[in-house]
Amino acid sequence: MAARIAIVGGGIAGLAAAHALARTPGQVEVTVLEAGPRWGGKILTERLDGFVIEGGPDTFLAAKPWAVALCKELGIANQLQGTNPDKNATYILKNGRLHPIPGGLTMMIPTEFVSMLRTGLLTWPAKLRMAADFVLPARANGREESMGQFVSRRLGRAAYEALIEPLMSGIYAGDGDQLSIQATLPYLPDLERAHGGLIRGALHVRQARQKNGHTPSPGSRSLFLTPAGGLAEIVEALVGQLQRSGVRLQLGMAVQAIHRTADGFVLQLPDGARVEADAVILATPGYVSAQMLADLAPDLAAELEAISYVSTATVSLAFRADQIEHPLDGYGYVIPRTEGHAALACTWTSTKFPHRAPAGHVLLRVFIGRAGQEGDIPWDEAGLLALAKQELAETLGITAVPEIARVFVWERAMPQYNLGHPARLERIDGHLEDLPGLALAGNAFRGIGIPDCIHSGHQAAARALAFVGAEHPEPETTV
Numbered sequence: 001m002a003a004r005i006a007i008v009g010g011g012i013a014g015l016a017a018a019h020a021l022a023r024t025p026g027q028v029e030v031t032v033l034e035a036g037p038r039w040g041g042k043i044l045t046e047r048l049d050g051f052v053i054e055g056g057p058d059t060f061l062a063a064k065p066w067a068v069a070l071c072k073e074l075g076i077a078n079q080l081q082g083t084n085p086d087k088n089a090t091y092i093l094k095n096g097r098l099h100p101i102p103g104g105l106t107m108m109i110p111t112e113f114v115s116m117l118r119t120g121l122l123t124w125p126a127k128l129r130m131a132a133d134f135v136l137p138a139r140a141n142g143r144e145e146s147m148g149q150f151v152s153r154r155l156g157r158a159a160y161e162a163l164i165e166p167l168m169s170g171i172y173a174g175d176g177d178q179l180s181i182q183a184t185l186p187y188l189p190d191l192e193r194a195h196g197g198l199i200r201g202a203l204h205v206r207q208a209r210q211k212n213g214h215t216p217s218p219g220s221r222s223l224f225l226t227p228a229g230g231l232a233e234i235v236e237a238l239v240g241q242l243q244r245s246g247v248r249l250q251l252g253m254a255v256q257a258i259h260r261t262a263d264g265f266v267l268q269l270p271d272g273a274r275v276e277a278d279a280v281i282l283a284t285p286g287y288v289s290a291q292m293l294a295d296l297a298p299d300l301a302a303e304l305e306a307i308s309y310v311s312t313a314t315v316s317l318a319f320r321a322d323q324i325e326h327p328l329d330g331y332g333y334v335i336p337r338t339e340g341h342a343a344l345a346c347t348w349t350s351t352k353f354p355h356r357a358p359a360g361h362v363l364l365r366v367f368i369g370r371a372g373q374e375g376d377i378p379w380d381e382a383g384l385l386a387l388a389k390q391e392l393a394e395t396l397g398i399t400a401v402p403e404i405a406r407v408f409v410w411e412r413a414m415p416q417y418n419l420g421h422p423a424r425l426e427r428i429d430g431h432l433e434d435l436p437g438l439a440l441a442g443n444a445f446r447g448i449g450i451p452d453c454i455h456s457g458h459q460a461a462a463r464a465l466a467f468v469g470a471e472h473p474e475p476e477t478t479v
């Protein structure tokens with residue numbers, strides 16, 4: 001009899017796990033249980049009047065291979081589009097004015113001296129302090145540091161606050177003084193260790209890339225990719241493929257608890273409904289998995305519950321081009337925490353991805369909410385819309401009435417890899433040794449981006465297959 005594997009959570013991690021399991025026809029029976037009314041979790045695309053509006057993520061990093069590889073397997077790689085190469089400036093807000101990000105950032109570290117000398121983002125003392133990175137000794141002990149501590153130690157606090165913080169912590173909507181550099185951007189401490197300093201290390205990487213003719217992804221020079229019809233295309237293709245493979249896909253199934261039986265696991269659903277499985281993959285947020293595991297594995301549940309999450313929202317606004325005077329000549333801007341805005345960033349979507357708005361129209365997206373400031377935000381639709389409009393008016397001078405306004409609220413959506421996260425992951429792995437039939441996937445652990453979530457799903461699938469004694473799926477496709 002085929003082993004039964006249940007996956008809880010139909011976001012990209014859970015669906016990717018199911019996809020990996022479906023490569024073992026006849027060996028396993030796979031069921032995916034999703035609490036909500038649709039598949040994709042944080043991936044949510046609306047197609048409206050010729051606009052492609054992303055409620056959650058809007059693109060993925062091409063350099064991490066798992067998303068591109070999945071698109072190839074699903075036959076939709078030809079749909080992938082890069083960002084607009086003709087207007088690729090990104091700006092940072094400082095004292096209410098937009099400054100272009102200095103050219104030559106490599107792994108977010110400046111490597112072009114002329115553009116650093118010219119930038120209005122930093123004072124001369126701050127620029128001099130950055131240059132001290134060349135002479136400061138590398139730290140020998142491998143002690144964990146926050147993003148803020150680490151970058152300030154190397155490049156100075158001013159450079160951290162004005163330049164690096166808005167780029168780095170924006171990814172997590174986090175607080176850089178809490179986020180662990182080892183858990184979020186481990187390659188930066190590696191650069192320091194290997195080259196004695198960050199700028200020296202980044203220069204080395206840049207030269208090596210130039211020598212090797214590096215492109216971020218085969219066939220594309222774009223750092224970021226996304227399907228033409230929005231990221232939901234990946235979810236739609238995955239769901240179609242899973243249905244054809246005989247995977248049982250069930251919406252509206254909110255798992256409440258997991259128990260052990262003599263032969264495996266029982267997943268408890270509302271109204272006494274139950275699903276039995278030999279192995280279980282939880283691809284749900286940490287705090288949700290914690291609730292399910294409270295009785296079965298209280299120590300593991302406590303670790304999962306302790307991963308904190310930040311709520312965020314995106315507000316997409318569409319205008320006629322003739323309503324907007326601003327040139328919108330780039331991908332948008334990021335807003336340092338020190339500027340005191342409720343918004344974290346504004347993407348000029350129709351410049352960054354021209355295919356997402358019909359001709360003669362403009363699509364903008366304001367990203368709201370960051371760690372430590374959630375209490376100051378009105379989370380209702382009207383309040384968020386007002387904040388987004390205020391941001392556009394203050395920074396871009398846009399006061400026109402939008403033709404379309406869409407607000408998406410993501411409660412407790414962004415896991416924070418705060419100080420202590422690497423040690424917590426080790427403890428979680430330790431607890432999982434006592435529960436070999438259980439696997440965890442998703443953005444709570446080793447990467448918040450879509451490619452990492454896909455990878456986590458594949459790894460969880462391999463663990464579940466090993467447990468039920470089924471043959472491993474063919475090795476992951478790499479690009």
Ligand SMILES: Cc1cc2nc3c(=O)[nH]c(=O)nc-3n(C[C@H](O)[C@H](O)[C@H](O)COP(=O)(O)OP(=O)(O)OC[C@H]3O[C@@H](n4cnc5c(N)ncnc54)[C@H](O)[C@@H]3O)c2cc1C
Pocket residue numbers: 008009010011012013014033034035036039040041042043055056057058059060061253254255256283284285288312313314410413414441442443444448449450451453
């Ligand atoms: C606004 C925003 C912008 C982002 N931008 C980007 C970006 O541009 N690029 C990028 O790579 N990443 C981005 N991210 C991050 C990325 O989208 C997420 O990390 C990723 O999609 C999470 O996938 P997941 O499968 O781990 O979790 P989720 O998508 O959260 O899926 C978990 C699923 O579990 C379900 N569930 C919850 N409880 C239960 C239960 N009891 N029983 C059954 N099911 C349950 C949920 O309904 C959900 O569908 C962004 C995230 C947000 C919120």
